[in-house]
Amino acid sequence: MAHLESFDPTVPYNVRRFRGLTGSIGGVPESSSHFGRRIRRAAVCFAAATTWAAVHIPPTQANPVAAQQLPSTVPSIQRWNPAAGEPGFTLDAESRIVADGASDDAARRLAEDLTPAGRPVTADADHDRPGDIVLRTGDTGIADAESYRITVTDRLTITADSPAGMAHGTQTVLQWLRQSTTLPGGTAEDWPNYRERGLMLDTGREFFPVGWVKARIRDAAYLRMNMVQLHLSDTQGFRLASTSHPEITSPEHYSAEDIRDILDYARSYGIEIVPEIDMPSHMNAILAEHQDLVLRPARTTTEDAARDNMLAGGIGGKIDLTNPAAYRLISDILHEFVPMFPGRYWHLGCDEYVSDYTRYPQLSDYATTTFGPGATPGDVIIGFANWAADIVESFGKTPRVWNDGFDHPGLLTPKPELVVQYWSASAGGLPWLPGGRTPEEFTRAGHPILNAAFTPTYFTTGGTAAAVNAPPELLWVWDPGLFVDGQRLPDSERSLLRGSMLFLWCDDPTAMTPEQIVSPLRTRLAVMAQQLWAGTGGIGYPDFVGRTGAVGWP
Template identity: 35%
Template sequence: MARFARSSAAARSVRSARSVSPVSSVRRSRGALVAGVAVSVAAVTVAGCGSGSSGSGSSSGARTPSASAPSPSAASSSSSVERTSASSTPPPSPSRTFALSSAPRVIPSVRTHEAARGPGWRPGAKSGVVIAPGRASAGLADEGRLIAQELKIGYRGAVAARSGDVVLAVSGKGAAEAYTATVRNNQVRITGPGQAGVFYGTRTLKQSVRASGAMPEGVVRDRPDRAQRGLNVDIARKFYTVDWIEARLREMADLKLNQLGLHFSDDQGFRIASTTHPEIVSSQHLTKGQVQRILDLAARLHITVVPEIDNPGHLGAVIAPHPSLQLRNVNGSAPRGAIDIAQTASARIIDDLLREYAGLFKGKIWNLGADEYPALMVSNPQASFPNLATAARKRFGAKARVQDLTTGWTNDRAAVMAPFKRTLRVWNDGIFSGGIVQANPDLEVQYWTGRETGARPPLDYLNAGRKLVNFNDEYLYYVLGQPNNFVYPTGRRIYEEWTPFVLRGTKAVPARFSKQILGGLLAIWGDFPNAQTQDQVARGIRLPLNAVAQKVWNPARPSLSWTGFKTLARQVGTG
C-alpha cells in the first residue's frame, strides 16, 4: 500500500513552525486537521467504487497530499501546543484507487457485465456461503454446500450475511436459468428466478476464482441463448463406468450444460438391468441402483438425463434372445438390428421396455430413436421386404408403403409414452416426406445428418413447424475409430465455425427459425469401441465440449482467439 511522502515544502513548513507564536501554530494545526480529514474522506470515497480487471484490487495510483498541505508534525515547539496537535490531528489514512473491472474470465463467457471500481471478492478465512431468508431460497442448500466445498470456505445456511460472504437467493422474474451475480462491499450475491440460474451463477464464481483468484467487482447478468445444451453418450456399444459418467456430469455442470443423453441399447449391447426382459441385458451393464445414483447427481447439478432405446433399428441386443422377431428380406437375409415391425410380438417387447424404463428415467424428455431402419435403407423397400409392404397396405390402405408402416410404428410408441407426459424426440431420418401416415406433430427432431437415404434438409422440418436439436455430424460427432469418413471433432472448428444454426454441413439456416432451434449437443458414438479407452475419450472431448458450451450459451462472436480460449479452459479447469 502506498504511503504519504513528505514534500520538501512541507519539511520547510515544519522548520518555520518552530519560530511562530503558539496561536498561529494552533491555527495551523487546526488547518492540518481539516486538510487531513478532507484527504481521508476523499480516499474512502474513491476506494469504495470499483475493481481492477482481475478483481484483485490492483491500484491505479495512490493519491498523496499536495505540497502545500500542512505536515502532521507542523506544530508549535511549545509542548502544550504539541500535545494539542498530537491529540487533535489523526494520522493520514492511506488510500487506493481501482481501475474499472472487467468481466470474469469464464467458459462460457458471460452475456453482460456492469463494470465497477473496487477490489472484487476473494475467499478468505472468515468467508462463508449463506442462503437468503424466505421460502423461495430454502431449496438452495445443495448449491450452497457445493460451492462452499469448492471454494474451501464454510457453509452457514440461512443466517445473516456478513462481509466476505457469498449469498445465494431465489428472487426476481425471468428465464429459469438466468442469474445475476453482484460483487460489492466484499460480498458476492447470486440471485435468479430459479435454482438452476443460481447454480449457474456459482459456476461463474468458481471458475473466476480458479482462473484469477477473485471475482471482479460489478454486476454480471447472464442467461443461456439455447435451452438445451449438452452431451450424448453411446453406452450401448462401448460400456462406460458409473464413475466415468459422473465425472462427465461434473464437467458438464461447470460448463453450464444441462442435458446428458444416454443411448443404452444397440446391436452390440443392452446396458441397463431389466426386470421385464432380463434375457436381453449384456453381462457388462449398469444396475438400476447405479443408474439412480447417476440420476441423483444429475438432478443436483441441474442436468436432465435423456434415455434412448433406439427402435425399430439398432435392436440387435434385444433381438438376439428372440430370433423370431428378426426382420428378413425377400431372400431370407437378416439385416442386423432390424426388428420385424409387422409382428405384434415385436411391439409388445419394445413397449414393455419403454414402460419399464419410463419408471426409472423420470425426466421430461425421451428419445425414441427411429433412425436407420434397414428396411428403408434400400432402393425399393416394397420389393425387398414384401411382408412389410403387405402389412402396410393391410393397416393403412392400398396405397400405403413400408415408410407408412414405419411411421405408424413410431406413432404407436409415442402413444405408449403419452401417459408418462414426456417430450418425445426422434432422429431426423425417422421422419419421412410424403406418405399416407404423418409423424406425430409433437415429435421433436434431433438433426444429425444429410447422409442417409432420402435425406431431407433442415428447412423441410423447420418449415413444417418442427423443433430441432442440433447434432450436426460435420462438427459434433465423436465416432470411435472414425469410420465412414468421420473424423474426431476439434474444438477449434466448433469454436470458429459452428453455431446452433449450422444444422447440416457448414451452412446456417436463416435466423427467423431461431425459436425452433432448441440447442445443440456433442455426441460420442462407439462404432469401434476398442479404438479408445474411456479415459482417452474423456480427454478427446474436453475441448470440443468447451467449445459447444460457449456457442450454445453466448451467441456473440467470441472475443478470444482459439489459442486464448484453450488457455482459459486450462485456467478455469475445464480444458
C-alpha cells in the first residue's frame, strides 16, 4: 500500500502525525489561505489531543486469535480455544453445507460465496457427515445478540441464536476457507464490542450505481459490520424517484425497484440500511423547484457568502422553517419514503442549518411567536426535529440526527428518543473546536449516541475537507470512545455509546470516480471494523495490513 512506503514502526505514530501537521496538512501549506491556516491550527490541536488520548487509552479487552495454524480474520475473533487431539476440518470436493430450516438462507448465500472463491459446495442436504459445514440455530452461551460459535472437528459447525450472528459466522468461515481448506480443531467464540458498526455513502452528492452500492454493502458484511447509511439527498441531487413531488427527483436516481434490490441484497447479508434525507439544510436539489421556500438572510457579506458556500451548499440549500408550506413539503416527502425502508431507523439530518442567527431575524420572530416568550432561534431547529421525529415514529421507526443542529440552547429540548450522531464539537466553526453541546450533554438527556468524529471517521473525496483526511494509521490509534473534542463519556453513560461508522463524503463529486474511491475506502473500512468489533489492542498496524491482504475482499 502506498501509504506504508515511508512507514517507520520505530517512531510512535502520533509523533509522526504531529510532526507532519506542524509542517503541512494534506497539501495545505503554512502560508495558505486564512481558512487553510485555521484548519491547520485546529488540526494541530486535534493531533495533540489525540496523541495524549492515545497514550492514556487503556488496552482494549480484545483477545485476537493466536497463530495455532488458524487463518487470519478481519476483524479478529474474540476467542479461540484450540482442541488438542481433534482431527481438524478439511474442505474437499465432497463437502456440503447442511442447515436447519432457520439457517437455509445463510447456507445458500455461503454456498454462493464459496464457489467463486474456488470452493464449490451445495446447500441441499439433510444430515451432516465428516467434511460438511453445518449451520445450526442455538444458544451460543454468549450474552450478545450478534454472537456466534464455530466448532472445528471433522465437521465445521456454526452455531448462532440470531440471523445476525449466523451472518457473521458464515463470513468468518468464508475468510478462513478462502485462505486454507484445512483448519485445526478447536472452538471460536465471537461477539462485537459495539452494537453499531457501519459505513455511510454520500450518494446525494456523487451518484453511485446500484452495483457499486451493493459491492460496498458486501464489503461491510465481509467485515462483520451491520449497518450501511445511505445519504440520499444533498446539494447535487435527490436520489429517490418521488411520485408525490416528481419535480425534486434528480436525473440520476434510484427507482423503487432499485431500492428493493439494494434492500434485499443488504438483508441477505445481515446489513441494515439507514436512509437519510437531509433536512432542513442541504436541500438544494429539493428546493431548486421550490424557490419560494428558500430561507434567505437579511444580510450577506463576502465572508457570510463564503461560509454559506462552504458549509451547506449556499443559501439555496436551507428551507424556510417559518413558512407553513415548508412543513407540508417535508411531510409529503417523509410520508412517501419512510415506509419504503423496512429498517428500524430514519435519519433526518438536522445539521448545518444556521450558525449566525443574527442574519435571520425572521427565525427569532417565529420562535417567540410559536414557542413563547424567551424562545430563541435555536428552538426552531429543535421544534422541527421533534415534529419530524413524530412522523418517523408514526411508522414505528427511530429517528436519527447529526448533533450540531442542537448547539444553540433555548426553551425546547430534543426528544430523548433521537439517536445522535456526534461529528462536531463546534457551534458553527471548525469541528474540533469547542462551543457546542458536548457528547455527555446528549447522553445525560438520555440520547443514544454514535461517535461520528470528523477526524478520523470521515473520508472526503474532494473539496476543502479532503485536506484533512486522516490516514488509516490515525484511525488505528484512535478508539471509538474518543470523541472529536477529545472527551469520553463517563462510565455511567458509556452504555449509550452505540459505536461508529466510516463516513464517505463527496463534497466535490468530480474529484474521484466510484472506482477510484474503492481502495482508500476499503483500507479505512477494515480498520474501522477492527476498532468496533474487537479493538486494536495487541496488534500492530503493519501486522494488520498483512492480515487484510491475506483475507482479501469478496
